[in-house]
Amino acid sequence: MHADTPYEITPTTPYSHPADHPTVVRQPVILPAEIPPGVDWVTLPNGVRTLAYTHPTPPAAAPAGQPIPAWAKTTALLAPTVGGGIAAAGIGLSYAAPGLIAMSHALWSAAALLVAAVTAVPLLLRGTRRAANGGSGGSGTTHITQNITAGGMFGRANGTINHR
Structure with a gap:
C-alpha cells in the first residue's frame, strides 16, 4: 500500500471462462462521509457502479460581457481631469481670496x-451759475x-415753443 493512498485499490483479475466469475462480489460498505475528495460513484459502460477518481468539472465560462461604449470610456477618462481642474480652481x-476681497472693496x-x-x-454747477448771475434766483431762470x-387721429401735429 502506498503512503499517499488511504485505500488499497486492487484490480480485478481477468477471467477466461464465464463460469470462473464469482456469483456474488462482496464490496465493503463505504459511507458518503468516508469518500475522499476527488473520488465519486461512477457507472461503467457495463452497468456496474463503482468508486473512481474523477476530474473536477471546470467552472462554467462567464457569459461574454457587452462592449463598453466609447462615450462611457471618454466620460470615465474626463472625470478625473474635470475634478482636478475644479480642485485647482478652488x-x-x-x-x-484676500486680493479678491480687496478688489471688491x-x-x-x-x-x-x-x-x-x-x-x-x-x-456745484447750479451754485456757480447763481453766483455768476448775481445770486438772485428769479433773474437767471428761463421758462419754456x-x-x-393735432387734428384727428392721424392728423399732422403743429406746435409752438415760447421762451419767457
Whole structure:
C-alpha cells in the first residue's frame, strides 16, 4: 500500500471462462462521509457502479460581457481631469481670496465715488451759475412752454415753443 493512498485499490483479475466469475462480489460498505475528495460513484459502460477518481468539472465560462461604449470610456477618462481642474480652481481661489476681497472693496469705493460725482457736479454747477448771475434766483431762470395741437387721429401735429 502506498503512503499517499488511504485505500488499497486492487484490480480485478481477468477471467477466461464465464463460469470462473464469482456469483456474488462482496464490496465493503463505504459511507458518503468516508469518500475522499476527488473520488465519486461512477457507472461503467457495463452497468456496474463503482468508486473512481474523477476530474473536477471546470467552472462554467462567464457569459461574454457587452462592449463598453466609447462615450462611457471618454466620460470615465474626463472625470478625473474635470475634478482636478475644479480642485485647482478652488485652490487658486483660496490663494486669491484676500486680493479678491480687496478688489471688491475698491470697486464699491469707485462706484460710490461715481455716484457722488454724478449727484455733486450738477449741484456745484447750479451754485456757480447763481453766483455768476448775481445770486438772485428769479433773474437767471428761463421758462419754456410748448403747445402742440393735432387734428384727428392721424392728423399732422403743429406746435409752438415760447421762451419767457
